[in-house]
Amino acid sequence: MARILSYRQALSEAFRQEMERDPTIIMMGEDIAGGKGSPGDQDAWGGDMGMTKGLIGRFGERRVIDTPISESAFIGAAVGAATCGLRPVVELMFVDFIGVCFDQIFNQAAKFRYMFGGKARTPVVIRTQMGAGYRAAAQHSQCLYPLFTHIPGLKCVVPATPYDAKGLFMTAVRDDDPVIFFEHKVLYDTVKGDVPEAPYTIPFGEAAIVRDGKDVTVVALGRMVHFALEAANALAKDRIDVEVIDPRTISPLDESTILESVEKTGRLVVVDEAYPRCGMAADIASLVAEQAFDSLKAPIRKVTPPHTPVPFAPELEDAYIPSPARIAEAVRAVAKA
Amino acid sequence: MARILSYRQALSEAFRQEMERDPTIIMMGEDIAGGKGSPGDQDAWGGDMGMTKGLIGRFGERRVIDTPISESAFIGAAVGAATCGLRPVVELMFVDFIGVCFDQIFNQAAKFRYMFGGKARTPVVIRTQMGAGYRAAAQHSQCLYPLFTHIPGLKCVVPATPYDAKGLFMTAVRDDDPVIFFEHKVLYDTVKGDVPEAPYTIPFGEAAIVRDGKDVTVVALGRMVHFALEAANALAKDRIDVEVIDPRTISPLDESTILESVEKTGRLVVVDEAYPRCGMAADIASLVAEQAFDSLKAPIRKVTPPHTPVPFAPELEDAYIPSPARIAEAVRAVAKA
Amino acid sequence: MTVTSALQLNREKLIEAYRKMATIRAFEERVHELFEAGELPGFVHLYAGEEASAVGVCSHLDDEDRIVSTHRGHGHCIAKGCDVIGMMKELYGAADGVCRGKGGSMHIADMAKGMMGANAIVGGGPPLACGAALAAKTLGTGKVAVAFTGDGGSNQGTTFESLNFAAIFKLPAVFVFENNGYAETTSSSWSVACGDIVGRAPAFGMPGVQVDGFDFFAVHDAAGEAVARARAGGGPTLIEVKLARFFGHHEGDNQSYRAKDEVEVLRRDNDCLKRFRARTAEAKLLDGKDLDAVEREAAALIDRAVAAGRAAPRPTPDQVPTDVYVSY
Amino acid sequence: MTVTSALQLNREKLIEAYRKMATIRAFEERVHELFEAGELPGFVHLYAGEEASAVGVCSHLDDEDRIVSTHRGHGHCIAKGCDVIGMMKELYGAADGVCRGKGGSMHIADMAKGMMGANAIVGGGPPLACGAALAAKTLGTGKVAVAFTGDGGSNQGTTFESLNFAAIFKLPAVFVFENNGYAETTSSSWSVACGDIVGRAPAFGMPGVQVDGFDFFAVHDAAGEAVARARAGGGPTLIEVKLARFFGHHEGDNQSYRAKDEVEVLRRDNDCLKRFRARTAEAKLLDGKDLDAVEREAAALIDRAVAAGRAAPRPTPDQVPTDVYVSY
Numbered sequence A, B: 001m002a003r004i005l006s007y008r009q010a011l012s013e014a015f016r017q018e019m020e021r022d023p024t025i026i027m028m029g030e031d032i033a034g035g036k037g038s039p040g041d042q043d044a045w046g047g048d049m050g051m052t053k054g055l056i057g058r059f060g061e062r063r064v065i066d067t068p069i070s071e072s073a074f075i076g077a078a079v080g081a082a083t084c085g086l087r088p089v090v091e092l093m094f095v096d097f098i099g100v101c102f103d104q105i106f107n108q109a110a111k112f113r114y115m116f117g118g119k120a121r122t123p124v125v126i127r128t129q130m131g132a133g134y135r136a137a138a139q140h141s142q143c144l145y146p147l148f149t150h151i152p153g154l155k156c157v158v159p160a161t162p163y164d165a166k167g168l169f170m171t172a173v174r175d176d177d178p179v180i181f182f183e184h185k186v187l188y189d190t191v192k193g194d195v196p197e198a199p200y201t202i203p204f205g206e207a208a209i210v211r212d213g214k215d216v217t218v219v220a221l222g223r224m225v226h227f228a229l230e231a232a233n234a235l236a237k238d239r240i241d242v243e244v245i246d247p248r249t250i251s252p253l254d255e256s257t258i259l260e261s262v263e264k265t266g267r268l269v270v271v272d273e274a275y276p277r278c279g280m281a282a283d284i285a286s287l288v289a290e291q292a293f294d295s296l297k298a299p300i301r302k303v304t305p306p307h308t309p310v311p312f313a314p315e316l317e318d319a320y321i322p323s324p325a326r327i328a329e330a331v332r333a334v335a336k337a
Numbered sequence C, D: 001m002t003v004t005s006a007l008q009l010n011r012e013k014l015i016e017a018y019r020k021m022a023t024i025r026a027f028e029e030r031v032h033e034l035f036e037a038g039e040l041p042g043f044v045h046l047y048a049g050e051e052a053s054a055v056g057v058c059s060h061l062d063d064e065d066r067i068v069s070t071h072r073g074h075g076h077c078i079a080k081g082c083d084v085i086g087m088m089k090e091l092y093g094a095a096d097g098v099c100r101g102k103g104g105s106m107h108i109a110d111m112a113k114g115m116m117g118a119n120a121i122v123g124g125g126p127p128l129a130c131g132a133a134l135a136a137k138t139l140g141t142g143k144v145a146v147a148f149t150g151d152g153g154s155n156q157g158t159t160f161e162s163l164n165f166a167a168i169f170k171l172p173a174v175f176v177f178e179n180n181g182y183a184e185t186t187s188s189s190w191s192v193a194c195g196d197i198v199g200r201a202p203a204f205g206m207p208g209v210q211v212d213g214f215d216f217f218a219v220h221d222a223a224g225e226a227v228a229r230a231r232a233g234g235g236p237t238l239i240e241v242k243l244a245r246f247f248g249h250h251e252g253d254n255q256s257y258r259a260k261d262e263v264e265v266l267r268r269d270n271d272c273l274k275r276f277r278a279r280t281a282e283a284k285l286l287d288g289k290d291l292d293a294v295e296r297e298a299a300a301l302i303d304r305a306v307a308a309g310r311a312a313p314r315p316t317p318d319q320v321p322t323d324v325y326v327s328y
């Protein structure tokens, strides 16, 4: 019997189940319960999007910790605590806030193990919201996962579906390396899917072939997976058979699934909501240009936003985000070439 | 008559000449003069590598400003001052320190103009040292320019020669957008070249073809330009004629010079000292795979360090940094393919 | 350094101050309605209830003095003299909004008015204010910079650094901490280790003062002294303004973390507009009827602004890639 | 909470403390020579002159208590009980150095000893110490965390945030600010707005104390009180240790920013090892001959360490990509 949950519900369930399983898991972040020190309700918000609602009631203040607006201190504290016997899951409310705390992530958490000659473990998960579509403008709509993927020592997870969100979170929290877990804010309530109740994990570095096809390979992440599927369905009517691959984790990246697909189709479109320069679209395109060149029958096409910040006005933001129509157009172009 | 200067001397001259030309230019940074509040000499260091030595004597404390170790405050101050009539040149001593101040650069300076509908100008230059080779290990040896190149609103300059260092600095300081100016610490005293005394500017977005060739295009940046030339000279003996292109600025990027070269040679090797994932090598490779695909006769090859932090031990660091030998090997492979 | 107390302000100045406060109030109450009705996109954080702070401070500033603001920026904009119609258009995302529809509520700015931007990064503003103050000092303009920050933002590292930075350079800066008791849902009585933000001033070697933010006159006088000190080369001041917001953190907040009757009591007993009326009446400075008229004018202005927002031209996709760089 | 004053320590403990101090001194003097001779690669920042701080603090800690350090980390490592031979090998970049040659001086660490790393990012450590303290508190281990930070590092936003964070959670943490007067060339009397770092403690609602860092006994007692308070659930303490370094900021620094005879006078009048000798002699606790023997043993240990460093196996290129992840 299918059990249909939203991305939000799947994640909330994963948080709860993992905290039940492992008493060393703590959750930290701004207002992740809410009402700290305030006269009214505790658990007033359960996170700014309500994602952690109910956890403090179940697990108490000792394990569900509201923090002041001091991202360096509390993310650094999560990192430090991870080397001392806890498995913290810490929330950076929006990934756009990385600029005030990046050091603790990219120079500390990411590098401990290497700098200390393999003698450290830092099992911390940094959950963060990303993505455009909320009319939240330039400082609350970025993806930025390429910045983290660039850094050796970090793992980056970008779930697109409820099933993946739950399974990848469970893997993240059991993993012994620092993991950045990117939740697309638009997906919380817009995608639903079958999610088993029993805990399960999805290995990192295993892409999902979300649609089989033989003509063109489309690689997409996060919200773009759904747009790619929309485009693929539209193209099916034109007899263009699109294979859609969702890498799910981008560090590590499942290179072979992508390469094998391109070896089959000979054509690649990479779709990404992140900025185009030094981004994931470029990363994947270059992988294929280096390792599956001989299979390529057409130029690789990238579908990304332009090299601009995210605009506020709905008309502008909608034009900014790669659309199913733009994806379809790119696929058509390479299918013909 | 050739006037041979080191990279260090060329830059120092550029600093002085520009500050003489424009009284709104100020310099800020930690110990850029040195001795602030201390009992001994002022201008004790002139910057941790001596790059700004002598400026305080010439331009005074009002324009040459030592700062506390508060990168967010002083880089943010430079950014803010840039919107209020100054043209600050601010030093982030090592680019590795970006994690404590990135917000002021990537969310503030980079986005003002866009967020404010074109109604702001932020003429700030952020000078920073990068690169491996000093046995300075994981937190003092990174390149990281891909992080900045990713961000719309920033310009990124990576000079490889004394001539370019001077000319590009002069352009940077006269530019009305925020510019990140990357100085490779190993180059300061190891490369020398002809540098005109009179001020001159080099336009952003114009690559230099530093060696003409017809068989293989090698794109390289910073210190890697010199390694690429070494490799090219070695390969000449084997009759492989390498064209070496130095983009000089990576945002904006001179796409057409790269594309035209590949259209001629049909073969591309991209060399980069920065980390490989979502890096400049991937960026350039993907550009070519998209826009010059039909000219390509062989897979694109990237020559970068592995996906690891920079190690300390000399043997490890030397093996980590792309070498002329590894470049030559990659060129041979694509020349044959 | 002689500082005029607000109670000695002339009638015109008092009316002007009240006009600003009433305009902010009317703006925010209307935005609240429009947002509830689904007419405005995005995130909005309303300043209603805190008007005396922005207006009390900004009444000492001219267009060349700079301010930096927060996510809760509408009040600072209006107090600093930004065009209210252009602001409302911006909230609609109109092509001719003050930021051409690219910024929205969280990035509303008007450099020409010395308003360096709302800021969606908590703690984003203070370093920028240091820069404005540094420019003023370096160029010898005699201008000052004011950083508005919340209680939550007072715990951000960027803010701490800025306090120290401004102090050691004796910058012409004023740090105004608007302590409205909450950062989102989190109490400032918990998040600020030393209790009151003003308790941090000595750590940064600067004078500090705590004022009643419901009282325009208290804010005005404290700010006047701080601004005068800054202009005279006396360095920065920390002002903690104790106040409260009438609405939720952002629109949509159910505010269950607040005490049951908190907002009701607040609106009844601690409305800065009512206080202003009471104090000016008591001191026989202004007549309530004059202030009624000002309120009507403010309401009419907001009506016009909303009409303009509704009628304004919409941006078009070709505008997405413009305004990124001066040149590229 | 009863705290034993250092002057009441038993002979064994006193000898042990002196041994640590003498070992640090011998280590650093030797590294200075080796670096000058071109034998050691990289950047090194020497702790000589500051020994009483690391040892005075760490004598209250066991292997499960944690410390975080700075770029100037050798002394903290030795005081915390790290293997001196493994450390010296690390400075040589040996394959069997304490960090397998991957970290070097600026990243020297030994988690097994509760030493969470030197840190080449100024202000990098304090948040991590908060984490160690949070883990201790959450897991109820009764352990504490100590953050060593310099005067320069006291101005970093990450440090300020950590003070506030530790205070509001009453974490079992101690913040030790080693004020050696300079951050590179920059005087702390200028960079710290309020003059003394201890002046910031009230801003973070925590007790603060300033101690003479040339005096092991003063440091020991202040740290003992702070550590005991932390262990007892009384929250964090700020300790400012006033001291000075014998060498330059890093090796190669000409130190022209210091007063002409500053180092000479320092070595003559304010050598913490000499002070220790004087105080233990005065109080008739130890005999100079015992301490001479300790110094000889320390020198011999360093000789062995250098020999080991020279003879150690070198890392090989195949080790470049290992140790990045636990699994990938």
Ligand SMILES: Cc1ncc(C[n+]2csc(CCOP(=O)(O)OP(=O)(O)O)c2C)c(N)n1
Pocket: A030, A069, A071, A093, A097, A100, C045, C070, C071, C072, C120, C121, C122, C123, C149, C150, C151, C152, C153, C154, C180, C182, C183, C184, C249
């Ligand atoms: C760096 C950063 N962290 C967190 C947030 C999310 N956030 C936005 S406003 C806010 C609360 C701010 O509280 P305060 O400074 O007291 O201002 P107020 O909302 O009360 O005016 C938070 C946590 C943010 N925008 N930026």
Ligand SMILES: Cc1ncc(C[n+]2csc(CCOP(=O)(O)OP(=O)(O)O)c2C)c(N)n1
Pocket: B030, B069, B071, B093, B097, B100, D045, D070, D071, D072, D120, D121, D122, D123, D149, D150, D151, D152, D153, D154, D180, D182, D183, D184, D249
């Ligand atoms: C974030 C950051 N900024 C700047 C530096 C460069 N730097 C290294 S040590 C140092 C001075 C530190 O001074 P202090 O904290 O007093 O420690 P001390 O060297 O005196 O022990 C500076 C500026 C750095 N490593 N990291």
Ligand SMILES: [Mg+2]
Pocket: C150, C151, C152, C178, C179, C180, C181, C182, C183, C184
């Ligand atoms: Mg608040």
Ligand SMILES: [Mg+2]
Pocket: D150, D151, D152, D178, D179, D180, D181, D182, D183, D184
């Ligand atoms: Mg110091």
